Amino acid sequence: MDVVAWITAASLAAWVWLLLCQGFFWRTDLRLPPRTDAEDWPDVCVVVPARDEAEVLPDSLPSLLAQDYPGRAEIFLVDDGSSDGTGEVARALSERFGGLALTVDSPGEPPAGWTGKLWAVRHGIALARAREPEFLLLTDADIAHEPDSLRELVAAARTGGFDLVSQMARLRVASVWERLVVPAFVYFFAQLYPFRWIAAEGRTAAAAGGCVLLRTEAAQRARIPDAIRQAVIDDVSLARAVKRSGGRIWLGLAERVDSVRPYPRLADLWRMVSRSAYAQLRHNPLVLLATVLGLALVYLVPPAALIAGLLTGSTPTAVLGALAWAVMAGTYLPMLRYYGQTLWLAPLLPFTALLYLLMTVDSAVQHYRGRGAAWKGRTYAAPDQG
Numbered sequence: 001m002d003v004v005a006w007i008t009a010a011s012l013a014a015w016v017w018l019l020l021c022q023g024f025f026w027r028t029d030l031r032l033p034p035r036t037d038a039e040d041w042p043d044v045c046v047v048v049p050a051r052d053e054a055e056v057l058p059d060s061l062p063s064l065l066a067q068d069y070p071g072r073a074e075i076f077l078v079d080d081g082s083s084d085g086t087g088e089v090a091r092a093l094s095e096r097f098g099g100l101a102l103t104v105d106s107p108g109e110p111p112a113g114w115t116g117k118l119w120a121v122r123h124g125i126a127l128a129r130a131r132e133p134e135f136l137l138l139t140d141a142d143i144a145h146e147p148d149s150l151r152e153l154v155a156a157a158r159t160g161g162f163d164l165v166s167q168m169a170r171l172r173v174a175s176v177w178e179r180l181v182v183p184a185f186v187y188f189f190a191q192l193y194p195f196r197w198i199a200a201e202g203r204t205a206a207a208a209g210g211c212v213l214l215r216t217e218a219a220q221r222a223r224i225p226d227a228i229r230q231a232v233i234d235d236v237s238l239a240r241a242v243k244r245s246g247g248r249i250w251l252g253l254a255e256r257v258d259s260v261r262p263y264p265r266l267a268d269l270w271r272m273v274s275r276s277a278y279a280q281l282r283h284n285p286l287v288l289l290a291t292v293l294g295l296a297l298v299y300l301v302p303p304a305a306l307i308a309g310l311l312t313g314s315t316p317t318a319v320l321g322a323l324a325w326a327v328m329a330g331t332y333l334p335m336l337r338y339y340g341q342t343l344w345l346a347p348l349l350p351f352t353a354l355l356y357l358l359m360t361v362d363s364a365v366q367h368y369r370g371r372g373a374a375w376k377g378r379t380y381a382a383p384d385q386g
Contacts, residue, residue, distance in 0.1 A: 007297070008305035008320040014298050015327040023194025023204075026187070026331035028338040030195045030252040032167070035155035041071025042158075044150060044213075045128030046100070046137040049120035051080035053141035054089045059260040061090060063144040065099030069151050076127045077141075078120040079106040086141075103127065118225045118234055125219065136219060138212040143169050145211075146256035153213040156250070162199075163218035163247035164239060166207035167254035173339050175264040182263070183339045184352040185273070186253075187332060193236070199250045205243040209235030211257050218247040232279040253338065270359055277356075277363035288364050292357060299353035302328060325350070 046064060064075055079087040087104045094102040105127060110119035128136055135154060157165045171182045193206035222245040224238060231237035239249050263269045281287040302324035309318025329346035336343055
């Protein structure tokens, strides 16, 4: 075989390894763990950091207010310096829909060394601790919950003895670009952090920031959020801190927790990914280079090899490329089914991976231009520069 065929064989070997040895990341059957209703339901405080969220709150906040929870629950929405009347919209929704008690407060601008969201979370947790709840539900302002969401989360944590239970909210897939990019976002996340490894003993830890039920005692033990105050990817950092401090954590896909935030254009999705992609690589250019080469080998080589093999008459190259591409597409099918998308999108995964590769490179470029990790008018430096 020629060099191209050997490179393609390496790509196929990588896919066989990912298929069998990476925690079966491609499976989408991991839902909330077995749970039973509690005889006595613990107190829970819901903390919602919100910055310029007036547009999405009417689609999300009423679902929190309407939680059918047998115990005592209260919501603290922390207005993180909004300029669009987020706090006023939240109060109006509370008056209109009733339900759980809502407190709206603001901590002011974050001090140096803090991200705005985590400064808001810190303020919300401080308000909540005055009620001495057993659990905190940290949820984003764009997340809508079914009426039994809080009850099911608490039952799962209590039954399984978990200190953190998180669900990956189902993101919106309405526009063409959302259908192409969003399922792949969750697929790539699961590939990096296989859900089955997270609940097991070991170092793998992650959470989905849109929906995190956290035991208050575990938060205090892990010094949340002070210990992660500079984190841009705060959900993964939070899970790592809890697990390092001895806590048990669980992460899975949601069925009744949904994001209502639209990303109709490619530019919207690009900003969502690129703002934190280089932070995921710890702002390390060598890790960036390895990531680009790895993405190219795993996702771009198979279709390129198939085409090259057909054009040059190299049967080994074409066959190996076709097999690698088939395995790749096959691992993507469960995620497309989970999102209710046409299975014909599976062969397009290399194109989507190319987009993510470009987003990651752009994230690094923006970082070195001083515009990295920009979100809603704020730009955050790397932690060692904070």
